[in-house]
Amino acid sequence: MRNTLLITLLLAVNTIIYSQNQLSGTIKNTDSQESIISANVYLPQLEKGTISDFNGAFTLKNIPDGTYKLIVSSVGFATLNLEISVPSEEINIKLKPSAIEMEEVIVSTPFHQLQSENVMKVERKSISELNKKGAVNLSDGITQIAGVESLTTGVGIGKPVIRGLSSNRVLVYTQGVRLENQQYGDEHGLGISSKGIGSVEVIKGPASLLYGSDAIGGVLYLNPESYANSGKTNAALESDYFSNTLGYQTSLMAKTSGEKLKFLARGSYASHSDYEDGNETRVTNTRFNEKDVKAGIGFQDKNYKADLRYNFNRSEIGIPEEIGVQSKDKEPLLPFQKIDNHVLSLDNRFYFQNSSLDFKLGYQYNNRKEFEEHHHEEEETEEEHSEEEEEASGEPALEMHLETINYNLKYNLPKFGNFETIVGVQGMYQTNTNFGEEILIPDAETFDFGIFATTHYHLENWDFQGGLRFDNRTLESIAYQAENDDVVEGIDRSFNSFNAALGAKYQFDQKFIARLNLASGFRAPNLSELTSNGDHNGANRYEIGNSDLENEQNFQVDLALEWRNKHFEAYINAFNNHVSNYIFISPTAEIIEEEPVFRYEQANANLYGGEIGIHIHPHPLDWLHLESSFETVTGKLSEGGYLPLIPANSITNTLRIEFEGSNTFSEKYSFIRLKNVFDQNNPGQFETETKGYGLLGAGLGGTIQFKEFSLELSASGNNLLNKKYFSHLSRLKPDGIFNIGRNLMLSASFSI
Incomplete structure (x- = not known):
């Protein structure tokens, strides 16, 4: 196939x-x-x-x-x-000369507007900008965006959290197609290297109108790096070193473009030892390795454009359980995951007289293997671990193959007066097949189909945007025998949902912008929630699904206010997100396989909060930038109690200096950043309160130009005071394991 x-x-x-x-x-x-x-x-x-x-x-x-x-x-x-x-x-x-930073075109929303013209507020950051601030990987880098955090298991496994929602409630797009890699699991990372990603865009709030199921909490949209300009050939060698994990990553890129044909290729490798916490103790088996290959072929003529992209990613990630052997080795111990992820996408665009047709196709193949420990003696050495790992390497306890075909057809109608309109259909066919002796979710097939229409109406100071969508998801699974010898019956269920969005933007004198957006979204329950029946190793519990679960359905009101001039910018974002039939897991009094039993349930929930920020770049000190942002979110169940995995309130203050460049040494900068995280005194059920902490970071860098060559150098540090702290979103916190301590990052990029 x-x-x-x-x-x-x-x-x-x-x-x-x-x-x-x-x-x-x-x-x-x-x-x-x-x-x-x-x-x-x-x-x-x-x-x-x-x-x-x-x-x-x-x-x-x-x-x-x-x-x-x-x-x-x-x-x-x-x-x-x-x-x-x-x-x-x-x-x-x-x-016109201006101190206001250059705007970018937003790709994740349908009409490709500048941020200031977009009805829906979207956060956009370049990956190079995030990396310069010391990001260890992509999931770590996105936490620098206000309203975005990461649910982590060590430093190698991280999942985006947008305004308190994560996992299957946040949709990730890469190469223009939705990423499918068993993302329901807490111990599953993104599986994407930041190398070869140009920028990231974040939609904070329900985006089911544009993307269907699973976008109930928002969208993380990853834009691949662009091709070379027409008639140009570029190449780059990038290298990073991380002091805490003794880690390194190297990436080599080459691209060339003619008038019509374009080519791009990139290969990357990363390797990290166990991270060291603020106690200078290495957290056993948080080591990980990653190999990544990206390639693209582009073609563009007058009336047709095609972009064929391919990404292969292999990750070997240790699964930490407790503090044990102290080692600087980079090969994962048992238990560990070995994950191969292939993403192939083709974007076809046909241009007609004042209209266009966009047809995207995607194919993904995710091979997830998990190798588990056998019964070890307490005094077993790392060498014995390694020998057993070699013996077990050909026999994974868990192996799942997930194959997904995506399609997305959109027609941009001819402009009618001040109206721009898009209609389209989207869908997905997916199969999950088990090959290992353990089964987390059964063999199954998933069919998605959605049809939508959205329109944008533009006036001098006002913009309006709205749309409607219908979705259907069909799930069929095969019966299987669980670890406790129960037979889990197969399911054959269909989930339907109508959703709508309406937004308005008012702009006054290019300085003040107000946005109000109302949107509904939905999420069909995933296979784990419907059919699981087994020991969940990473969570130390026995999970039992509920085949009677219904759609999660939400409605969010989002208000965003912005003021900007040459020397001052400020924004206030506020939201209220009501979720009907919120799915959560709850303990019972049962014990199976010496583990406590948890079952999936549903209840209504509400999340509310927002972000506030300012950016001052005073005249005549245009090189000086003072930035401050505050973010807060609260999540509650309607029947009482707080939602789990809700990030604590935080405030981030940054002083950034951009020095005047010369022909030889340009783009010079330095920064110092202090992030204060407050106490999380509203833990969810089965969670404990988490004390606040402050993390100090700093960095500097610049670019040296040699005619056709350039050398970009940077140095940055996070947690410079080597604080011992627990993040409320760390899955290692219940085991008393601190987050990463002081980490220095040195980077060099040589390009022609």
Whole structure:
């Protein structure tokens, strides 16, 4: 089936040659009339762009007839958004100097707007920006975004938490397709390397209108790195060192682009020892290794664009249980996971007169193996562990193969007055097959189908956006025998849901923006919640599913206010999220296999809170940046008690300095950051309260330019005071295991 699908994807890349349109122009400084070099020129509807040359001139070829948004941006200037018609005469563009940071186009929402023009508030950060602040991996890096935290098992396993919701309630998109890799499990990480990811976008709140089931809490949208500009060839060698885990990661990239064809390839490797906590004690078996390969082939003509991407990721991750052998070895001990994840995607775009058709196909193959410990003697050495690991390496206790086919067809209708409208269908076919002796979830098939329509209405100061969607999910599983010899009957269930979203944005004088969004979302119960019956090793409990569970259905109200000028920015985000039939796990008085028994139940829940932030860059000290953000979320069950895994309130203060660059040494910066996490005095059932803590971080860096070569250097440190602390979202906290201590990161990137 895999070979047939690959052939189908490749055949879909058909090309038709059309007559060419060319868009040319010049970009200058409004005040000085000087040409602006290396300004970004981008047509978001075509996903086509270039940069201006030394004379401020630019040229874009193979442009279809029609009317398009043209976005022009450059560091130190206000981003300009204008409408152009093609064919067009040469255009002259002038940018106004500004201290406000350059805006980016948001990809995760349907109309590819600038952030300031988007009806739905979306957080966007470049991966390079997150890495410069000392992120060990992708799940660690996203915690720097207000409202986003990570549910961790050591440093190798992390899952995004958006405003208190995680696992199957947060949908992850990569290469334009939804990531499916058994993400229901607390001890399952993202399975994606940050190398080869260009930026991350976060939708905080229900996004079922755009993405269907599982986007009830939000979306983490990972944008792959872009191809080289037309006629250019680039290569880069990146390397990072982490003092705490004695870890390193190396990545090599090469890409080249012609007028129509583009190629990209990247290979990465990372390896980490057990992390050291604030007591200078290594947490046994938190070591992990990762191999990652990414490749892409792009084609673009006047009326057709294709992007074929492939990502292979192999992760070997230790599963920590207790503090034991102290070692700097990097090979995982038993128990550990070995996970192979393949993602193949093809994005086809067909451009017509003032409309377009977008057809995405995706195929994923996830092979998850878990190797468990046999009965060890208490005094067993690490060498004996390693010998037993070798003996067991060919016989995993658990092996699951998850295969997923995704499709997403969207038609962008011709613009009608001030209305832009998109209609589409999305779906998924998925199979889960067991090969090991242990079964966490049964062999099963999943069918998803969704149909939706969304429209955007633009006025001078107002923008409105709304839409409707219908989804159906069918789950069929095969009966199996559980560890306690019970027979778990197969299920054949169908879940349906209608959802809607409505939002409004008001903008006054390019300074004040107010957004109000109302949205519903849903999540069908997953196979684990419906059919599990067995010992859950990572959680030290015996879990029993409930085949009668219904959809989770939520409704969220989100209000976002922003004020910005040349020297000051501030925002306030507030939300209230009501979830009907919230699924949670509850203990019984039973004991099976010497473990306490937990069963899945449902009740209504409510989450509320928000984020507040300011950014000051005073004139004439435009190089000085003072940033502060506060985030809070509270989650309660309607029947009483608090929800589990709700992050504690926190405030982050950052002082950042951007030094003036020269032709040789540019993009110089330094920062110092203090994150204060408050006490979590509202623990969920089976949780305990968690004391607050403060973490100090700092860093500096810059770029050295050698004509066609550049060397980017950075150094950063987290938890510089080596604090002993527990994160409320650490799954190692119940075992009395502290989080990571002081960690210094040194990075170098050499590119041509």
